[in-house]
Amino acid sequence: MNVTLYPQLILDALVHVRYPGTGKDIVSAGMVQDNIRIEGNKVSFSLIFDKPNDPFAKSVVKAAEQAVLTYVGEDVDIKGNISVESKEAPKPKVNAVLPGVKNIIAVFSGKGGVGKSTVSSNLAIALAKLGYKVGLLDADIHGPSMPKMFGVEDARPMTDVIDGKQGLIPVEKYGVKILSIGFFVDPENALVWRGSMASNALKQLITDAHWGELDFFVMDLPPGTGDIQLTLVQTLGITGAVVVTTPQDVALADARKGINMFIGDKVNVPVLGLVENMAWFTPAELPENKYYIFGKEGGKRLAEELNVPLLAQIPLVQSIREHGDAGRPVAVDDDTISGIAFRALAEKVVERVDYRNTNAAPTQKVEIVK
Secondary structure, three states: OOOOOOHHHHHHHHOOOEOOOOOOEOOOOOOEOOOOEEEOOEEEEEEEEOOOOOOOHHHHHHHHHHHHHHHOOOOOEOOOOEEEEEOOOOOOOOOOOOOOEEEEEEEEOOOOOOOHHHHHHHHHHHHHHOOOOEEEEEOOOOOOOHHHHOOOOOOOOOEEEEOOEEEEOOEEEOOEEEEEHHHOOOOOOOOOOOHHHHHHHHHHHHHOEOOOOEEEEEEEOOOOOOHHHHHHHHHOOOOEEEEEEOOOHHHHHHHHHHHHHHHOOOOOOOEEEEEEEEEEEOOOOOOOOOEOOOOOOHHHHHHHHHOOOEEEEEEEOHHHHHHHHOOOOHHHOOOOHHHHHHHHHHHHHHHHHHHHHHHOOOOOOOOOOO
8 A cells, every 4th residue: 555554644534533422533532542553554453432332332443444444545454453442340230131131122102003113123223234233022912013024924933052041043134133922923813812921921032032142122012001011121121211102192192101101110211212203204206395194293392391302203204114014124225214214213222322321220120019
């Protein structure tokens, strides 16, 4: 290569990389260790983060690699040569049920038909495309839809013995590990289960599976407030909930109840924020037009009223339905209107999880006292 490499040249390139948590560039923020090594065209150094398992670490490393390639030279051997260190020692894991899982996200809606499963599936894929290890549990036990949405309806999870424990191996697609009761039942027949049967089946999908190491474990909950929701908060320490609604009043009323359930004294699960789905309709042939067929900014007003972050406003676009029916959620293609929206949602969720983990103690399993 024609360019002579030296440490300041690398630092000049890294000035263009900003840490999402603060907006500062990683050089002035003191995140670049004073250990830049140059051997021929190979460059290596360390980035230091405040906490171990920083949710932005992977994206910052990727951005740093790209900055060196862009501002120094395409021939620089940098990929895989940036190590990550932290100022704090790792905290002990508190989740005994899923010890390899760092963050558990519950996606909830107060009523059906607001696109909760669509948001869950696309959020999981968007997180995976950001470089995170992601699992997705279809906890909508009476209406499982993930096998259809991911195009894996014919899949049947296998069992294997890992570390002396026999368990299910999740189906994997689009970089997401998936388990659903839909893999084990006839899709043509309705599931008619008593509450205890449904709760026990859900517990098995959580505890009797080899989920492995995950950055995010996304759970698509059934709509409403009932046995399944209580089972989950009694089984797992949930990092936070994402509440999905549409702008219309009837959906907002149920979303309000759901938010109050999570933040109430008995459950006490942090609400990461609210997603206003179907915020407006945008026809494919007129991508600049917005038609507020379900009302305008109802979710935004509810978020402001309850002092809950508005994570995203997702437009109603025909391609979302088409891609879901075809088993290829829109987040797979992140250069579309919908794909961009779900990528922004994933980035916002990562930001909120980081803020929550920095400012609050880990969520404990809930003891429901009757």
